[in-house]
Amino acid sequence: MPTVILTGPPVPGSPLADELRSLGFDVRPATGPEEAAAVLARVPADQRVGVVDSGFVGHVHALRLALTDPRFDACAVTGALAVQPGARPALDRAVAAAGTAEGDATGATGTATTGASAGTGATATVDAATGAPADATVGTGPVLRDPYAGRLADAVEAGGTAVQRPELGTLVATVPATPAERAEAAAAVASVDDEAVRLRTAVKSRDGFFTTFCVSPYSRYIARWCARRGLTPNQVTTASLITALIAAGCAATGDRWGYVAAGVLLLVSFVLDCTDGQLARYSLQYSTMGAWLDATFDRAKEYSFYAGLALGAARNGDDVWALALGAMILMTCRHVVDFAFNEANHDATANTSPTAALSDKLDSVGWTVWLRRMIILPIGERWAMIAVLTALTTPRIVFYALLVGCAFGALYTTAGRVLRSLTRKAKRTARAAQALADLTDSGPLAELAARLVGRMAPGAGIAAAVIGSAALLWTAWAYDFGGRQVIIAAVLYVLLAGAAVARPLTGALDWLVPPVFRAAEYTTVLILAAKADVPGALPAAFGLIAAVAYHHYDTVYRIRGGTGAPPHWLVRTVGGHEGRVLLTVVLAAVLARDAFPVALTATAVFVALVVLVESIRFWVSSGAPAVHDEGEPA
16 A cells, blocks of 8 residues: 655644545554654655645545546645655655754754844744744644655655656645634645536647537536546556457448447447546546556457448459558558657757647637637547448448548658648657667668668658669559569669668658658558458458557657667567558469468468567566556647
């Protein structure tokens, strides 16, 4: 059980100790810094420990934010500080220093002339630890003017440990110095509904129109219901996945009742998908496992539903596997554009962009904000569209609408980001360049090619990527299945893939290199599977792309969690994007058409096993980041 050290003389009538116990803490009193140090020494180093001033007045949720958030090693609000084991040495040093200061202070006379009475020579008793007048009281207990927990937080931060200080908004967290201030703080607490704030902040501040107005108004209450019954976000996330898989199974029946049930269940799955994040924010139940589940299950749900629609259509004699593959490729590449742009620019220094200024101006007009969020078809609008069209139309129409809508959204967002990149003249950091290099997923062949080619001119990375990808895709499309020309184009792609990463990706448009490579690899597999024109080729290609896409999403979320990309041996083992492209092209050339689906399936199983085993190992390890994804980018 985590421990809170309640410092300072108790305040009669204060509910603070009971509030801390309601948050799951073992409360141990300590009247001063020396006693606090002794209590801290008895707390195991592998436990969360907090320090709260006994004079604290504030909302319970303010304490919850400061003391229970697992994402940060140290977190504080006025009058309260909590650290996890990673920051425990910093807290130990701060407490020891405070105890030393108290010992020095007690060696003095114990009295001092206050500023208020210096002119008359009057004296006042001084608190030995803080120098505050000891006769500043609330009830019969003294209240420190210099909160002990606040001084510890400053000392921990000064020692080099980052201290998270959550924004409280209308919530109150203070340590009053006088009875009048305490009464005023208590009135401020009473004037704000703690539970209403907690519910409101459980919902993301930036979300799509459908999610904001059609789901969140009631899903937040489902989240609270789950919290009060001890359910965890991971359990809700799993329920969402199971619901979506059942929906995919219903769609696979190919019957109208199945399509209607699939549409309804997909919406239920999305409501649960919103609820799990709201439950995590409501109860601060962030976890490493939750990060992994939330990062991967959305894609698993959506792409499984695509497969269900394709299977249902096949039962009715309509082959839409190529459309399902196209939708999956488009969505994955669109997300890579979002991730790569954000990683390249979130810590870059740049001049003011006219495009960004125009965007900010449009954001000041209320209705344009919602319109711009809707037209890019974010996850809420997208799932609603898929659900309604599944229930009312056919899988082919669903995929046509999905491809058109997502293509428009991708073009809209990518064009705006290209304009920003060309006008901002951003100076990117080494961290950003490394993140982009990791997102390219370059394997041993590209590394060898990079050494052979040598460093290219600045900004040549995106040119090499575009030329190599365009040549490969055109050749695969224009020539016969298994043609020698496609092998030559694949070799050229390998060489240019190495040239693209031969120097750091710091150019204005180098953030486009990862999505260009994703589009080239995925689309090559799609084209070859379609040209094979044998049963099972397209479903096998769907499985291969799904396995590789999981690897790429896993890379993204590791980088976003601050832990870096997957180990390089993993990238080497699965060949890198250029190795997989060359392998697929060679298999198409040397195998009979009937054997090509088997080869794709075997490759898919191998990639899936390798990346899943390593991914599961990482996300359940102690080194994984305790984050909770706030939702996919627009």
